Amino acid sequence: MISELSKGHNLLKYIIEHSNGGVAVHDKDLNYIYVSRHYLEQYKVQDKNVIGKHHYDVFPDLPQKWRDVHKRALKGEILSNDCDPYQRADGSIEWTRWECRPWYETDGTIGGIVVYTEIITKQKNEKDELEKRLKELSAIYALSQNIQRSITLDILSNELARSLESILNYDYFAFLLIDENTGKMYPFTLSDQGKGHEFLKKDMDYVASCQPAVGKGITGWVAINGKSLKIDDVTKDERYFGLRNGIKSELCVPLKIDDKVIGVINVETTKPAAYNEYDINLLETLSASIAISIRNTELFESNQKEITLRKKTEEELRLKIKELEDFFKLTVGRELKMIELKTEINELLKQLGKKEKYEV
Template sequence: MGAYTECNDLQSILSCLDHVPIGVFVLSRDWIVLFWNWCLEEWTGIPQEEAIGVAIKEIWPHLETPKYVNRLTPIFDGGPPVVFSAQIHRYIIPVLRPDGTFQAQHTIVSALPAPNNQEFYALFIIQDVTDLVAHIQGYQEIYQQTLNETRDRQRTKEILQRRNRELALLTRASQALTSTLDLDEVLNQVLEEVRRLLGVVASSIWLVDSQTGELVCRQATGSRREVVLGWRLAPGEGFVGWTAQTGQSLLISDVSADERHFKGVDQQTGLTLKSILSVPLRVKNKVVGVLQVVDSQPARFSEADLALLEPLGASAAIAIDNAALIEMLRQRTAELEARNEELDAFAHAAAHDLKGPLGYMVGFAKLLAQDYQKFSDEELRHYLNLIAQSGQKMSNIIDEMLLLASTHKLDDIPLMPLHMASIVESVQQRLRYTIEEIQVEITLPDQWPLALGYAPWVEEVWFNYINNAIKYGGEPPRVELGATEQSDGYIRFWVRDNGAGLTPEEQKRLFKPFTRLDQTRIKGHGLGLSIVQRIVEKLGGEVGIESHIDQGSTFSFTLKAAPLQAAFSEEDDT
């Protein structure tokens, strides 16, 4: 009952300490807990009602060991305060923090007069100094580090001076790389900055070919740069290929001991390379190329050189990507401008070319509608044939316009062995009326070599060449067709006429879209040769012209020769 009264009296006196953010408890001379504040309850999870009136040894047995009893006993006689520092005693009471570590504590135990003023209690004030200890330890580490740096001040000074020079060079490099959007100029700037930074024997920039995945050397420096420029390496081949494939930088002290070394470099350049430093050029987590520096001295490069080259590579990658985008934009702009000009010419040509046959159709139709009773059956058939011919001509013009448009859209054309005799026969059937009407003489070879192509398009090429040979040929027209096998694996197909021939200036204008050479003599629709060129180029070939005044003209196109097995199969089919 006496202890209970003491506790109540003490609770009243110390109530101001109940909610302070430090741990507070009070022990009587017989080591009974008389006061236990809210902070201790939070730290330990032991409620006040369970702690007050309980012997301390039941809560923390270690406090009644000689280590603590010897120091705390004088307190109960009004002795001086006792300090338990966190540097010596990590903690006086164990409090587990959320991170699993124990709280560091600074504890002061003071004599507290009892309410009866006849004895003293022990007042424990516990402060959580975990963060303070951590800061002190951090300051101690910094202090020790500062001492170490001070001992080697000259070396530190040299390192700082070097870093300042490197940062200045990197800053200048970044400014230089952003000063132009021309891709070739950007690549030159990158390698010039590498030379300034590292003073190497040779360096190179390799960019990934988006079509094949190969690495292409786009720019290089060194005594044999012309040998390396344009080289292609497969993904994973050599140090460059490895860097591009893995996206990791590479520091090699002696290439001869590394199986990834591409021996062709030494053989082709005549240089004996020892040290190599390769850095990936990365844009948006995608490797677009590799920056590589080489030297003839072993162990020429260090981790510091790598740390210097990597930020330069990052800046270079962004500059290269921007320049590539600008170059692509320029190409697209040029293509669009050319397409717009072509569309303008296309519209004019279409309007002009359709106007002629449409005029004939309308005129003859009106004539027949007004006075058809006056015409004989033979005259009616003649006019109706003229209307039909004009309609067919309009249909041919529209078909060629659609074909011209299709060559813009289709990219992947299936190349198949061509039965050229059948294709030429189809063209002759399309031109049968014209051939018979003006007595055209056509000479064909006995046998056609087998080529690869797309039959509907190749038929249109023959149609335009033969049709032009008839239109612009002699009187009567004589047209000769043939084919010549070339040593480069292509076949040259040709059409020769007996016309007036073309001047060199006219030949230059031939394959421009919608160009007519003889407006007064032939009112052609002007689409043919433009279509021919576009078709042949889509099929991987080339168009050609040989002409001399008064000696006629020979128009040609090339197609890839079919492999032998396709040729045998063609012979079996025939």
């Protein structure tokens, strides 16, 4: 009998120890009875010889919420969580999926608890990244639709500032266009930093007063070279020309129409190394759509001005023709009156036996 029990114990120990999942079996005093290697590895337990040791001696910094779960399970509850944060001793956060349930003696009393656990930090990060990308793609699609409907440059600039804020991680955003005559760059639109329209107007004046120009600073380098720049620490880049305090990271891409740089899109943040290659591709894709929209908007405004000018010219022509017609009517009327008077005079002279004075 003892041999059979020993054999069963060893078999269960072997099965659990080599399980692909994180499994720990505790007695009612929370001492380890069985534990899987995977459990010890994923929780980075240095001393693998934990059998017989109390769970809180192995994990002395275990949060109170886990201790409360153990107490409830020892009273018969089955508890679980599909995505629960776990803070390690070094302060890093892991995400776990777990279940804690009681196990029972042959007489039906609770003998301890079983903990099934898995670290899902990688899956959680991948899911978060996918959701982030989905949100970005949705925002990009919405931006593309909105900028295509922007029929004036003012509407377009407002739409850009509003939409890009939901896509990119930035503290400051600037969209600068190049003045071909002077080589200077002027702010087409900026982020209002959550401070409203009046602040934005003053900030536009401030940026313009700093005289950004082709070849000056990061934005000027991108403008003259037509290549994107991602700077992880601007304080270490000699090209940086700062307009804001505390900036660490900067991402700037050129705005091109038919390979001609017409401006730049620039984002900055106080966080170091905030941007990656994906962000560059994202902003470059957006800049292509924005450039097309600017060209279409400028063409639309140009056509509108042409239409307005033509309508104005047509109206002026109509008024001049009317004026001429009125003058002609007046002149013809005078001529007819003169003929009538001359005829009457001639008739009177004839009655007097005199010679007619006027040829009619």
